[in-house]
Amino acid sequence: MSTQRKPFHTRSVVVALMALAILVPSLYGFGTKFLEFIALYRGDADGAFAISPILNYLLASLGFLFLFGWAVMSGMFHDIERPKYTMLENEARLDHSAPPNSRGQFGGSLGRRLSGEADLPYSSRFRDPHEHD
Amino acid sequence: MIDKLAKAEDPRHEQLVDEPIVVAYFLLALGYLALSMLAGLLMATQLVHWNPLNGIELLSPGRWRMIHTNVVAYGFLANAFLGALHWSVPRLVLKPVLDRRLSWFILVAWQVVLLCTFFGIVFGPTLQANIAALERLPFSLGAQGIEWGETPTWIDPLALAGLLLVAVNFMGPIVRTKGPMYVSAWYFIAAFVWTFLTYAMGNFLPQYWLAGTSAGAVGGLFIHDLVGLFVTPLGWGLVYYFVPILLQKPIWSHGLSLVGFWGLAFFYPLNGIHHFLYTPIPMFLQYGAIISTIAVEMVVTTVIVNFFATIWGSGRQLITNLPVRWFYTGMVFYGLTCLQCAMQTTLTFQALIHFTDWVVGHAHMVMFGVFSLWLLGIMTYLFPRLWRTEWYSKELLEYHYWLSSVGLLVMAADLILLGPFQGYYWASLQPWEVSVDGSQPFWMLRVFAGLAMLAGQLCFFYNIYMTWRRSRAQGVPVSTGTQQAPPAEVAPQA
Structure with missing residues (x-):
């Protein structure tokens, strides 16, 4: 990424x-x-x-x-960029828990990314390092 | 270490997604796509005097044209959207649909609605004309006299009830979500509300309460709202969901995506009367529709800019990642069709292209070039995941993509080019037959473009069948959405 x-x-x-x-x-x-x-x-x-x-x-x-x-x-727009990371984090969790042969062939599965970045919190893996909101 | 990242309370994919219903919806959608394309081919051959079924009442192109449009909207698009929603909504909000049994009931009920629509359009008029008992019925068994709303009047209440159940089934998990929502969820909420209201407005108001130009004005709203308030929010919602996953990076600006969403919400609903410019509908309504249409087209640019900013730096994915290519090809067609829309809603432009095949080309570019391409991209991505196996043939996938997209490009360009020719024929007050004769070369090319698109789908169908056979040979299990996560695999909290 x-x-x-x-x-x-x-x-x-x-x-x-x-x-x-x-x-x-x-x-x-x-x-x-x-x-x-x-x-x-x-x-x-x-x-x-x-x-x-x-x-x-x-x-x-x-x-x-x-x-x-x-x-x-109700504060839906307070951290307006946050949901785009949350969505990818959730996808990564779901794919990580799925069987390896169910992750497709087009690189869409995010679960496999966990293996190389396991020590980082989810948001660190998707968040733009320059982004402050 | 990896397992520590997964929380014990995290739901698992198998608990969220009912995979067999996704497959069922996709296969049904593709069946309807084939039927719709065959109906379109019948109409196309009729126009070039090659119709091999000429003279058979039940296969008359007038009826099958309605099959073509209704089946693609309510058969292909609706079923494919429902399949994709059954995958994406539970994964997006981490909650399963409200009731899995309700999902299957809706699937069956929607096919009943579609079969009744098919039966009503093809057989209704013939039966009612030949059977005395049916002739005395206080309503028509055949098509309702509303464009895109030809669903017979006697099936409309059931269709509306089905849309309500769809909304309840998907809104249940979405509204229980805590915290700021991703833009796809906003689009889905809008689509569920708008589709119900649009269907009710378009099918009931002109039928029972309005007449004359008022009914025409509402008919115009219905035609366009069906595209803009049913198909568009579902399409964009799904693309906003799948593209970041496939590119493995977030959308460029979530804030900009919300600008697009709320712009659509507030500017779109007055657009439809632009379908009836230069009609007896009062001019102030026509002007209002033109202004709001141009406003929407400006809003649409935010969406397109956002997606192209997202893929910036990952352009190679357009070559190597087929689903991404499907999505972005659809976006290019979307940009073109919106640009075209902003131009064609002006009165100057309408004076030339009104009632011509320009509009038919525009409609094909929207329905096939944009939304069908997106849905075929979603299927290309999901079938291997659903069947736990790779595609049988990547070459056939490429054939599917190129035949579909180039075939559509040729068809749309051909018809859009034909539009001004027809307009000038009519403006020069030559006999009608002259314009028909002049249209023949374009209509012939349209037949071959349609055959190319159909051939692309046949490649896809064969590939799906062979992929399914491969998955059966491997004996892979599928998720039914009811499995409980095995306790041993649930990782402890980090």
């Missing part, structure tokens, strides 16, 4: 820039249109057409808005 990575702050900046560059204009365009829908529903004779997409959107998205709020409040 390659552990040589760019420093983490570079990655954070890239992620933040992409989030801003993509989400802000998207949110602006989308939000403006959605408000227009609501205005049309209230003021236009044909506005009844706007009801079904608005309801559909609210039905699909309102729940996710609450879910997002719950995720923020």
Whole structure:
């Protein structure tokens, strides 16, 4: 496994820039249109057409808005990079306990990596040494 | 020393994954893939006047076109996704599905839904026209008049109940997970909720409550939500799970993956009306769909950037690791199809390509070029693990990959190129037959591209059969998901 990575702050900046560059204009365009829908529903004779997409959107998205709020409040994003290591650590444990002939032929099995790195804690084997979060 | 790393309370693979159900779903999915491709071939030969079954009502291309689309969506994709989920969800959250018996019940019930759909589409109209008792039924035995929702109305409630059970069975272990969730789990949760809501919206609202252009608008939402809210979150969830495992390194940025997920959650649901631009649906709705579609395409770039940043420095895996190649080929097609989508939803572009084969090429690139390729990559990775033996032939695997991907590339390029030709034929107000004649060379090439893709799948089927025979000869056991870990093998806490 390659552990040589760019420093983490570079990655954070890239992620933040992409989030801003993509989400802000998207949110602006989308939000403006959605408000227009609501205005049309209230003021236009044909506005009844706007009801079904608005309801559909609210039905699909309102729940996710609450879910997002719950995720923020319950600390799901505190250590935002942690789950990607936890997932690989769990895979390594599961593959390590599996019979050798069940680990496939494409190098996807992580269990065999344990043999060479047995003294390291799991997170050390997957975590970027430059990463601080 | 190694054993000290495993904790005594750690679950073992055998306790989590019911391997026979994964195999069963995959084999069923591949059977439906073969059926769907044969139906597509029938339609393709009809267009070039080579249909050898012409005049047989039950094999009429009009009915088999619906078999082609429905079987690939609900037969191949749904079964393959369920198989992959039965592997990945328990391993991801370290908990088995809610109830293993429920899993098998769902498997059987879903095949009943599919067989009823097949029966209804192929035999329903004929039976109802010829049997007086059936003619008096207050509903149609045949296809429902909704694109991608042709599942007969009488089977819709059962299909919806099946989707609810799927959600319950998989959400049970996911919601009991403690701590921050990996992005795949977010995608899976979204898919289970959205698929249920999308199916209900698309199959019931236009059938029982809405009419005219309102029903058309909801139909448009349904078509696109089926791709974006059922297939896409499951596909991305699985790719986010399998790619880091295969590359043996974590995804480049988990934060960026969550930007993609929440962007999809909030921008996607209004997209669908872009299927009906220039129709009597009010223009403000059409404009709204265009804007939100472009917003989604921008969000999608975060996902693609993330995966290519992940493989950066491990590019050789694209040559040496076949499942990785399947996944990244699908991602290239995904990037292309999303770029295409952002262009084709503009009114300027739509004026040319609306109703043309451009859209058919786009649909094939999405459904086969992206999601089918990912699922075939997952199967390529998992069959040797499930059967505890290596593939019978790596050469046949290569044939499978190249025939599938090049065949799809040729088919999609051919149809996408044909689209503007047809658009210009129609815009020049020449007789309809002129556009049909002009389409013939493209349609002929499409037949051969389809045959290449079918040949690729036949290589895969033969390879699977021979691999299974090899595993039987070796007498390897499989996990049923119920075994208890032998106490002697459970290591003490470090």
